[in-house]
Structures are given as C-alpha cells and as structure tokens.
Amino acid sequence: MAKGGTSIFLSLTVVFIVAFLLIVGIRALLMAVFPETSIDPVMQDQEPRGFWQDAYTIWLQMTDPGNMNQDIYSGPWAKVAAIIAGLAGVILLSALIAFITTAIDNLLYEFRKGRGPVIEEGQTLILGWNERVVDIIRELILANESEKSAAVVILAEEEKEMMDDHLIKRIPNSKTTKIISSSGDPASLNELKRVNAQEAKSVIILASCPESATPKEKVLSDTQVIKTVMALISLQGGKNDLPIIAEIFNEEKRILLGIFDDPNIIALDSWDIMGKLLVQTSLTSGLEMVYNEILSFDGSEMYYYKANWGGVKFDNLAYHFKDGIPLGIHGADGSLSLRPEAGTVLKDDDEILILAEDDSTIDFQPQQLFKPKEYEYADIRLPKSSKKILILGWHPVAEIFIGECDDYLEDASFDVMFNDPTQLLIDTIENLQEEYERFDIRLISSAALNYEKLKDMHPFDYDSIIILSQDATEQTPDKIDSDTLMILLLLRRIMKEEDKHCEDTHIITQVLNSENQELIIQTDVDDFIISNKLITMVLAQLSEQPEMKKFYDDIFEEDGSEIYVKPAHLYFKDLDEQNCTFADAIRMAQMRDEICLGVRYGHLSMNPKENFGVLLNLEKDANITLTKNDFLVVLAEDEL
Helix, strand or coil, rough: CCHHHHHHHHHHHHHHHHHHHHHHHHHHHHHHHHHHHHHHCCCCCCCCHHHHHHHHHHHHHHCCHHHHHCCCCCCCCHHHHHHHHHHHHHHHHHHHHHHHHHHHHHHHHHHHCCCCCCCCCCCCCEECCCCCCHHHHHHHHHHHCCCEEEEEEEEEEECHHHHHHHHHCCCCCCCCCEEEEEECCCCCCCHHHEEEEEEHCEEEEEECCCCCHHHHHHHHHHHHHHHHHHHHHHHHCCCCCEEEEEEECCHHHHHHHHCCCCCCCCEEEEEEEHHHHHHHHHHHHCCCHHHHHCCCCCEEEEECCCCCCCEHHHHHHHHHEEECEEEECCCCCCCCECCCCCCCECCCCEEEEEEEEHHHHCECCCCCCCCCCCCCEECCCCCCCEEEEEEEECCCCHHHHHHHHHHCCCCEEEEEEECCCCCCHHHHHHHHHHCCCCCCCEEEEECCHHHHHHCCHHHHHHHHEEEEECCCCCCCHHHHHHHHHHHHHHHHHHHHHHHCHHHCCCEEEEEECHHHHHHHHHCCEEEEEEHHHHHHHHHHHHHHCCHHHHHHHHHHHCCCCEEEEEHHCCEEECCCCCEEEEEHHHHHHHHHCCCCEEEHHHHHHHHHHHHHHHHEEECCCCEEECCCCCCEEEEEEEEC
C-alpha cells in the first residue's frame, strides 16, 4: 500500500490468481479422491467433469458467485469447493473492482483539479498567476489567429476551478487557441515535466504579488521566479533553448539572472517600464494609443526583415515599401541602431526593424515607389520644459516617475496629495527630495476623494495631474480603479465650476484593469495608461519575438530613441492648413533627424471610436490635412 496504486492493483490481482489456483487445486484433489461427487445424481449416466472443466467452473464462480448454481446437483464436496470459490470471489474481486473504481475516480479528480499530464507541444507556457493573465492571453489569442491550432498552458498554485471560471467569464471566445489551466508549483521540476515545459514555444513567468506588496513579499516572488528559471534550465539538461520572459522586482535579482549569460532569458521590471511611460505620457499626449497599437498584435506591429538591399540608403528606404516604416538597422553583430545617421547605406547581411501591418505585406522594391515633396521647414525647437505636477495618491511607480523626470525636465515641482501618509511614505518623499535637489517635492496630507479638499488644491493650476492609488495597502485593481474614477468625476466637476479647459492641465491616470477603460473614457480624461494591458503586451510580444528586447530597451530609456507626439507646426513653416501625403510627412520628419510613424488629429483626441485621433503606418500616398492643432507621431531623440 505504501508503494501506491500500481502496487495495490498488482497485489490484489496476484492474490486473486493465487486464490483461484489454490481453489482449483482443492477441487481437483477432492474430485480425485471422490470422483463420484462431481456427477449429477439425477443423471447417473453422465461422465465425470474433467480438470479443465472444473477449473473453468471455479473461475466463473469466483468472478460471479451466481455461477455456484452450476454445482447445484453436484455432490457435497463439489459444493464445498463452489462455496469457497464464491466467498473468495466476493471478497477479492469486490476489493479489486472497488480499487479500480476509486483509481478512476481519483484520476478524473486529478484532471478536474488540473493535475493531469499535458500533452501539448509548441504551447506558450505561463507560470504563475496574477491580474495580468487575462490580458496576456488576449494578446496571445491575437498572435495565434493565423494558426489552425495553438495552445496556452497555465501552471499556477491556484485552484483549477477558480482559474477556469475567471478565464471563461473574461475570454468567452479563444478562437484558434486552446487555454489549458493546471494546478501545481511552477518551480517544481516534476510539475514542469507534467505540463511538458521542455516542448513549449516560450515561457512567461509572472510575479506572485503586485507592486503594492511588501518588500518581503517581493523578495519571495523574485526568489520563486529565479527558482523557476533554474528548474526550466535543469529540465532541458542544463542548456536553455526556450525564450523565458520573467517578471522580477529587484534589480539585484535581475542582475543575478545574468550569470546564465543567455539572451533567451529576459528579466523585466514591469513597473519600471510603467514609470517611464508615465513620464513620456506626461510630456506628450496620446502616447498610450500609440503604444497600444505598436505593442499589440492587433494593427501594425514590429518585425525584423531582410532583403537584397542593393546599396540603398536608409534615408530613402521607407519609399521602397508599399507597407511599412523602417525604424532601424539590426546588424549582423546583433546590434540595433534606431534612426541611423543620414546617408547610412544598408549592407547585404543587415536586417531592418520595420513597423508594418503584417509580415506578409512587407515587400522591398528595388525601385523607389514614392517621391515625396519638400515643404518649407519650420526649424522650431521646443524649450526644455519646467513642470508643476500634482500627484493624487501614491504608488511605488511614482518613485520611478520622479526619477525619470530628472532626465527630461529642466526643473519641476511635485505636490503629492495623500490621506494620512504612513511613516514609510514620509521617509520616501524626504529621500526623493534629498536625491533630486533641483526638484521641489512636497507631501500634503489630504484626501483626494474629498471634494472640498481636492478643490482647495486648485488642481487646474498645475501643468499635469497624475492619479495613482489612494491606499498604500490596497492591492485590488478594481478598488483602485474605482477610486480613480471617483477622483476623475470630482476633477470634472471642479473644471466646470472654475470654467477651466482640459488643454490647460494634462490629466493622466493609471488604469489597472483594462475592463474599466470604457468607464474612464466617460470622464473626458486626456490620457490614461492601462497598466496591465501595456505591460502584458510587452510580455506577450517578447514571448513571441525575444529579439524585440533591444527595441524596448532603447525606446524606454531617456538616452535612446523614443516615441513622441509632436505638434505639426514644428515641421511645416507658418502652418495654418497643410495638405500633403504621408510620404511628405515622413520627409519633413527626416529634416529633424526623426522618423514619422503616423499622425494624431487634435479634433479627434477625445473620440475613442477614432482611436483618439491616432493613425499609424498610413499608406505613403494617403492624403492628410494638418493644422496647428494636429501632431506627428515620431521616433526621435528627445521631446524638443
């Protein structure tokens, strides 16, 4: 019994067979000593039954006691053997059948609990469970639309029933993608074998706690992630061939993964990315919609593409594609150069990074397809800005935000409004003030959810308002989003009472749950960042194309090239109303050493049905009309 089900089954089977042979032997002995006892006394002329006939009779009696009636007219000794066979059969066969029934029931229970083996191959494996799972799977469903059969396997310590119910409610149609959930320890080698991890296409390892968790919980999460990475490598015999995308909070732990010196292992700090996005969005409106398309599998995407370039210069490369905007050169040495210097000639072994509708529509033509016009260049640069920023609430991402502002802003003042701040928050603000001496950082103990107190802050005297979590211990995305929605409604009321205009103050809010997007839109907010959705887009993209890590490293760093939404009057001189083609806009952006990705129409900036006015990767010969209220979406070195 200690050896498990197989041993019990074999033992019962052996005991049954031994009992059968023993009873057959007893009957054979009795028939040999008393041969007349097997003859039916009613039929005296019947020949005695032979050994094999008696053995078969015993088998029938042991497997079904009802067959004891075959000896109803036999002698007393034959009846004794029949009774022994029937009793042994009832006891042993019943035990065997009961065990089989229990084993099958346990097997089905294990499958229901998500502990059965997974036989999928080429699946995307998600290890762990947090609030980003749904958005990750939605992105992967979009990525797998061109496949006839794809699979996403989730291995987490949550109950399978809970995971299945959660996913079915939020993803009623998974299209061509099968979603398989399994309950178990993601860091266990046996559990990874059970879900066939070694045959996966890629692996995403999620943090086990939110950013608002305690430092101790974050350390435990990071330790679990590193343990999981090591288990995956061990599963493959010490050599990793899987793209592994891992969420890690602590920079030291991310550096620790570097000891594997494996480009397939990518460690991300999701909230570090969010802090940088908050800064970029506070400087330029509309970025969330731009990233939403670029990072998603829906719409235009990033691809690597190689062709016989024939000595073409990168400056003219965009005009050789009917669909696609080249952004940089991926050299044979693995380096990625975004916005290469003017006059750069492509080598035959170079790849390019290109924004296109689909990889099937990318087609380099040796002959230039479009010839743009050059309009009078404005040659205007924006001054490096100073900002007065109001932060309503607090979240660790705000520390990253303030730190990133040090690279972007000449000077700035930050007023942090938080109700009953903890000593930890007070110390954090003091440390930030000491670290960034040229900034003015103040902590104001007041409740943003209180209308009068919020109004007393005169929020529309600030350049930007950033809304974060109102409770340092709150970890539920829906509760945080509900507080955000209430504050937005209060701000809207104050704006109407004070007759302020939304363009005077840039309101930016962080939305944790993508399902709350429609509610946020109703408040006329200028910009909102759907945190989980954007982060999950990055995770999903990297799981499909790990080489895109170089692109993300560049655009999310202040020193590299970044995406901006800049006023059109910076490009066209004396802009009132300019009719041109998209190819012309690309040429004008090149005058500033920038790459034009699209346009944003100011009059549609509050219209969600028109993607808030953002259009990317237009046809090169598409006619566009730009006014002083419109913008170009560009890849540039800075926001100036």
